[in-house]
Amino acid sequence: MKFHPAIAANRFGLGARPGDLQKIEKGPAAWLLDQLQGPARQPSELSGLPGAADVLVEVQDLRRERRAMREAADDEPAPDIVKKYGRTVRSHYIEQSHARYRLAASTDYPFHERLVHFWTNHFAVSADKQPIPAIAGLYENEAIRPNITGNFADLLIACERHPAMILYLDNQRSVGPTSTLGRRANRAQRERTVGLNENLAREILELHTLGVDGGYTQHDVTTFAKVITGWSIGGAGENGRFAEGDPGKFEFRDTIHEPGTHTVLGKRYAQKGIAQGEAVLRDLAMHPSTARFLATKLAAHFVADEAPRDLVDELTATYLESGGELAPMYESLITADAAWVAPFGKYKSPHDFVISTFRAFEHVPDNARFVVAALDLMGQAPFRPGSPAGWPDSSDYWGGADALYKRIEWSNTVSRVVGSRVNPVELGDGILGATFNPETRKAISRAESNVQGMTLLLASPDFQRR
Amino acid sequence: MISRRDILKAAGVGAIATGIPGIAFAKANTDARFVLVILRGAADGLALAAPYGDGNYRKVRGELALPSPARDGGLLQLDDMFGLHPSLPGIFAEYEKEQALVCHAIASPYRERSHFDGQDVLENGAAGVGLLRDGWLNRALAPLGGTLGNEAAIAMAQNTPLVLRGNNSVTSWAPSQLPEADDSTLRRLQDLYAEDEFFATRLAQALKSQEIADGEAAMGQMRSRGNDAEQLRTMMQATARFLTADDGPRIAVLEAGGWDTHANQGTTSGALANRLTGLDGGLTTLRNELGRTWSNTVVAVVTEFGRTVAVNGTRGTDHGTASAAILVGGAVNGGRVIADWPGLAKSDLLQDRDLRPTADVRSLFKGVLAEHLSLSGSFLDSTVFPDSAAARPMRDLVRT
Numbered sequence: 001m002k003f004h005p006a007i008a009a010n011r012f013g014l015g016a017r018p019g020d021l022q023k024i025e026k027g028p029a030a031w032l033l034d035q036l037q038g039p040a041r042q043p044s045e046l047s048g049l050p051g052a053a054d055v056l057v058e059v060q061d062l063r064r065e066r067r068a069m070r071e072a073a074d075d076e077p078a079p080d081i082v083k084k085y086g087r088t089v090r091s092h093y094i095e096q097s098h099a100r101y102r103l104a105a106s107t108d109y110p111f112h113e114r115l116v117h118f119w120t121n122h123f124a125v126s127a128d129k130q131p132i133p134a135i136a137g138l139y140e141n142e143a144i145r146p147n148i149t150g151n152f153a154d155l156l157i158a159c160e161r162h163p164a165m166i167l168y169l170d171n172q173r174s175v176g177p178t179s180t181l182g183r184r185a186n187r188a189q190r191e192r193t194v195g196l197n198e199n200l201a202r203e204i205l206e207l208h209t210l211g212v213d214g215g216y217t218q219h220d221v222t223t224f225a226k227v228i229t230g231w232s233i234g235g236a237g238e239n240g241r242f243a244e245g246d247p248g249k250f251e252f253r254d255t256i257h258e259p260g261t262h263t264v265l266g267k268r269y270a271q272k273g274i275a276q277g278e279a280v281l282r283d284l285a286m287h288p289s290t291a292r293f294l295a296t297k298l299a300a301h302f303v304a305d306e307a308p309r310d311l312v313d314e315l316t317a318t319y320l321e322s323g324g325e326l327a328p329m330y331e332s333l334i335t336a337d338a339a340w341v342a343p344f345g346k347y348k349s350p351h352d353f354v355i356s357t358f359r360a361f362e363h364v365p366d367n368a369r370f371v372v373a374a375l376d377l378m379g380q381a382p383f384r385p386g387s388p389a390g391w392p393d394s395s396d397y398w399g400g401a402d403a404l405y406k407r408i409e410w411s412n413t414v415s416r417v418v419g420s421r422v423n424p425v426e427l428g429d430g431i432l433g434a435t436f437n438p439e440t441r442k443a444i445s446r447a448e449s450n451v452q453g454m455t456l457l458l459a460s461p462d463f464q465r466r
Numbered sequence: 467m468i469s470r471r472d473i474l475k476a477a478g479v480g481a482i483a484t485g486i487p488g489i490a491f492a493k494a495n496t497d498a499r500f501v502l503v504i505l506r507g508a509a510d511g512l513a514l515a516a517p518y519g520d521g522n523y524r525k526v527r528g529e530l531a532l533p534s535p536a537r538d539g540g541l542l543q544l545d546d547m548f549g550l551h552p553s554l555p556g557i558f559a560e561y562e563k564e565q566a567l568v569c570h571a572i573a574s575p576y577r578e579r580s581h582f583d584g585q586d587v588l589e590n591g592a593a594g595v596g597l598l599r600d601g602w603l604n605r606a607l608a609p610l611g612g613t614l615g616n617e618a619a620i621a622m623a624q625n626t627p628l629v630l631r632g633n634n635s636v637t638s639w640a641p642s643q644l645p646e647a648d649d650s651t652l653r654r655l656q657d658l659y660a661e662d663e664f665f666a667t668r669l670a671q672a673l674k675s676q677e678i679a680d681g682e683a684a685m686g687q688m689r690s691r692g693n694d695a696e697q698l699r700t701m702m703q704a705t706a707r708f709l710t711a712d713d714g715p716r717i718a719v720l721e722a723g724g725w726d727t728h729a730n731q732g733t734t735s736g737a738l739a740n741r742l743t744g745l746d747g748g749l750t751t752l753r754n755e756l757g758r759t760w761s762n763t764v765v766a767v768v769t770e771f772g773r774t775v776a777v778n779g780t781r782g783t784d785h786g787t788a789s790a791a792i793l794v795g796g797a798v799n800g801g802r803v804i805a806d807w808p809g810l811a812k813s814d815l816l817q818d819r820d821l822r823p824t825a826d827v828r829s830l831f832k833g834v835l836a837e838h839l840s841l842s843g844s845f846l847d848s849t850v851f852p853d854s855a856a857a858r859p860m861r862d863l864v865r866t
Contacts, residue, residue, distance in 0.1 A: 128724075170728050173780040195779025199728050202579070202785075212580050212595070218817070221579075347664075377642060379624035386723055387506075389582050396631055399664065402638040403624040405672035409644040412651060443658045452651050459655055461662045 002340045003028040006433035010466045011302060011344065012334070013110035015356025018430040032334050036149050036327055038112040045103040052138040053248030055092055056163055057235065059131045060248070062088060089134045093127060096137025097382040098368030105358035105365060112148075115330070117351070118301055119144045120383075122294075123159040123208060124390035125168040127383045132168055136383035139164035152294065152324040153285035157278055160204060161250045163233045169200035169388065176229040176258025196258075201225035203388045204284070214289030216265060223262045227269060228277040230257030291319040297393070298329065303338055304345040305394040311338045342435060344465035347395035350378035352466060353407060357458055360431050361418045378406045411458035415451045424453035428462070437462050498797065498838050499709045499763040501752065502603060502629065502719045504588070505745070507726035508581060509769040511789030511821065513738055514554075515568045515803065519547035522810040528777045532733055539734055544568060548803045552734050553742035556750035557794055564801030566794040567863070569830055571808050573771060573823035575857075579785035581726070584770030589629035591828065593853045600632030603719065606835055606850045607634040610716070614667065615674040619717035620708050622701050630719050637671035637715065639679060639708065641700065646676075678711045679704070695744030698722055702748045706755030709763075722748075725769060729780040749794060761796035764838050764864060768827060774819050775810060787820035791830055797838060799865045826857035833860035 008028035009016035016024075024031045062085045069081055107113050120140045127133035143162040147155035159165055166172050174197035175182045185194045201224040205216045230253045234245025245251030252274040261270040267283065269276050284290060295315035299307035311333075318332040319325075333339055348356065354375055358365060365371045375381050379398075385391045392398075424444050428436050440460045447453030457463055516532045517523050518541055524531045532551065533540035541549025542558040548568065550558050560566035575594065576587035583595045591602025603619065612618030614635055621630050621638040630636045647655075652673065659665035698720070705718045724741055731738045745767070753760050772789030788808075793800065808814050808822035816822040828851045835841045835850065836859050847855055 170780060173729055175779050177779075197728055197778055197780050197782075198784050206580050206582075212578075212583050218579065373643070377624075377644065379640075387581065395664070396628075397625050399668065400621065400623065400625040400638040401668040401671035402621075402640050402675065404665065404668040405676065406624060406640075406642060406644070408647050408652070408655065408669075409642060412647040413644050439661065440658060443654060447654065448650060452654070455647060455651050456654060456658060460658060461665050464665070 006435040015359040016431040017359045021433045032111045035109045035111040045099045052135040056248035093133035094368045101371045104355045121390035124385050125164045135164050149327045153282045170197045171200040172232040175256045179256045181255045196225045198225045209284040210289040211293035224264050226258035227262050291316045308338045346466050350380040408459045412455045415454035424457045497762045500717045501765040503767045504721045505725050505769040506723045509725040510773040514790045515548050518549050526810050530777050553739045554746045556746040567800040568803045569791045570805035571788045572825040573788040574827045588770045591851045601629035603629045604632030616713045620715040622720045639675040698748035699751045702752040727782045729782040731782045763795040764797050765795045767792040788823035828854045828857040829860045833863045837864035
């Protein structure tokens with residue numbers, strides 16, 4: 001049957017809670033469509049979080065304090081200031097991870113939330129570079145969350161302007177060689193030249209828009225890097241040079257922007273200032289390569305590692321016809337036959353697995369360190385994909401033998417903690433519905449204890465796929 | 467207490483052969499051990515082994531030029547042309563014992579500058595991006611035997627890197643802090659997975675790895691905590707355990723990240739020097755822990771591509787092309803630098819910016835696989851590295 005409630009809840013959502021399938025049964029497609037705009041009010045899990053700008057100011061101050069002590073003492077920095085910096089960053093990271101997984105475990109808008117996570121992974125920053133762990137969750141809430149159902153160009157611009165992305169890909173360091181400051185610096189210093197850093201420009205083209213085969217050259221990377229020189233952050237920079245602007249917020253710095261008309265992908269951009277970069281981004285958003293790249297990633301995320309060709313074609317066409325609107329693309333996905341094929345085609349990532357377990361248990365995690373440690377152990381620490389490409393989205397990557405063993409160990413551990421009060425067969429019926437394999441059901445019913453039955457349910461192929 | 471081995475036997479998985487039978491080879495060195503270390507992020511070959519004897523070196527490298535071997539704390543002299551980064555004393559000691567070599571101006575066939583595509587080509591062994599969906603080291607396993615539960619190769623990670631993905635069964639291992647599931651639960655899971663090959667295979671592999679890990683008290687203490695250097699040392703320690711275990715794997719793959727030094731790369735100290743110290747410590751740990759097995763071991767350290775010759779605007783280097791690779795191990799015929807040096811003058815560079823590749827990394831891999839693991843040239847050319855006939859295997863890499 002098309003529009004199966006278990007598919008709606010587990011493939012498109014974040015995993016069913018007991019009782020969810022009955023609610024969804026009335027109209028699985030409508031249940032998904034109704035979630036697209038997300039909750040009307042900001043979820044309470046997120047309302048207490050600080051803004052990224054405030055956090056950046058706080059950690060930059062600690063950094064400066066550390067550096068000042070180092071220079072004054074001409075020695076290693078005093079241990080407590082080093083510890084204080086690490087503690088502060090870590091506590092922000094834990095707080096934001098906590099909020100993210102609490103919300104995912106309890107939200108009534110799981111499809112919306114899955115899309116948030118999908119785009120955060122598409123526009124990935126990684127907490128293995130400082131000071132990203134202190135702001136990665138805030139980046140998700142500020143740049144991604146408000147923009148996932150609008151026009152892709154707006155989402156794109158919001159992400160590239162966010163301090164997390166600028167810092168992660170070094171754009172605040174990129175200086176136009178013939179900009180005011182570039183000329184002055186290169187005159188004054190013979191040894192060291194200041195200049196371009198291609199990092200952000202390259203990843204925008206390769207990972208955020210066109211895709212690696214999308215038809216750009218090294219020349220495009222270099223000129224696009226010139227276009228976005230000056231996309232920076234306000235407040236004092238590392239060496240106190242950049243004092244203007246709102247501290248910790250996006251700031252366009254004309255003094256380091258490479259002046260002039262630049263040609264990207266064969267088109268001349270004569271705009272001044274930030275408008276030039278925005279114009280390039282808007283054109284990139286509507287490029288057919290971008291449409292196909294996004295459609296392929298979306299289909300691969302929701303349907304199968306090898307995205308079905310017809311579905312990709314359909315999503316690509318929808319995107320281009322609507323002028324890069326995202327909601328129509330999601331609607332095409334939801335109504336496509338290929339998206340409702342059983343059995344489940346995707347092996348859950350550790351992130352999916354952990355969230356769906358919490359939802360199955362109706363357990364809102366209250367110990368963030370436990371959640372972070374579990375995800376880290378299974379190979380997917382929150383906000384830390386390790387590269388701007390984000391996490392891979394295929395069972396090739398997640399399907400290591402050791403990774404499965406860690407899932408079994410973790411299933412066993414959580415079953416001991418929260419599983420003993422639930423009947424695992426009833427739970428399986430409740431969350432997997434008609435997709436619950438009778439053989440799995442039988443094996444669980446013969447388990448020697450509730451805890452063991454629960455471990456079998458969580459580690460079963462039925463639950464490990466979506 | 468039932469051992470993991472009993473569980474394996476009960477399920478009969480120990481007997482399922484996964485290698486291709488019938489490809490026999492005359493003098494296979496079944497004691498040979500091979501370790502592949504992938505440096506992800508494009509490690510700077512000009513810092514790994516600096517061409518201090520090139521007249522242009524100091525000029526083009528500017529503030530990132532490393533002090534010459536004559537200077538205190540300077541490069542570790544390999545020959546009149548090259549010096550090893552001073553943060554690699556352990557590798558240098560092996561070089562002096564003629565058990566390490568450096569291969570310079572080396573690159574995969576990939577000529578663009580995406581990390582992810584570069585790693586794809588380095589690992590798939592094809593002539594281009596996405597041409598093969600499995601890894602060259604996986605394809606190389608076919609003649610090496612290995613059965614389900616006794617795989618010939620192990621990924622030292624939760625998730626298997628591309629180079630080891632493919633039809634031949636491989637296993638993986640990483641440290642854990644969780645309590646183990648009890649044997650009754652594991653046995654029931656084996657039954658539950660019996661109809662689903664994806665899960666059945668992986669559980670069998672994991673149980674075998676657990677058996678080796680459980681056999682060593684120290685492994686229970688291993689933690690995935692600590693900084694990157696400590697983690698690499700831990701992984702090297704574990705690698706040695708697997709490579710010396712009875713029926714254990716003979717091939718291991720490790721990964722180390724953090725080489726993408728776009729800003730503040732540093733020279734004798736700094737970000738890159740810290741990475742190199744960690745790498746050097748890891749390799750020294752491996753040598754010490756392998757004991758006598760070291761004499762039959764080749765470790766290859768490679769990266770997806772190199773970095774720009776010139777320093778960028780942020781005291782770092784951007785994505786380039788050729789880099790350097792290192793072979794180290796008791797079986798390595800070392801004490802030399804293999805390089806057809808392309809030069810650093812502007813006209814020598816690739817696209818005016820990168821070290822020009824004069825060696826193909828597939829030639830290095832083919833040489834090691836042929837001489838160390840006794841794989842035939844035709845098998846290497848047809849299956850392991852298709853379309854690589856022009857990349858002739860390097861010779862005399864391994865002691866005979």
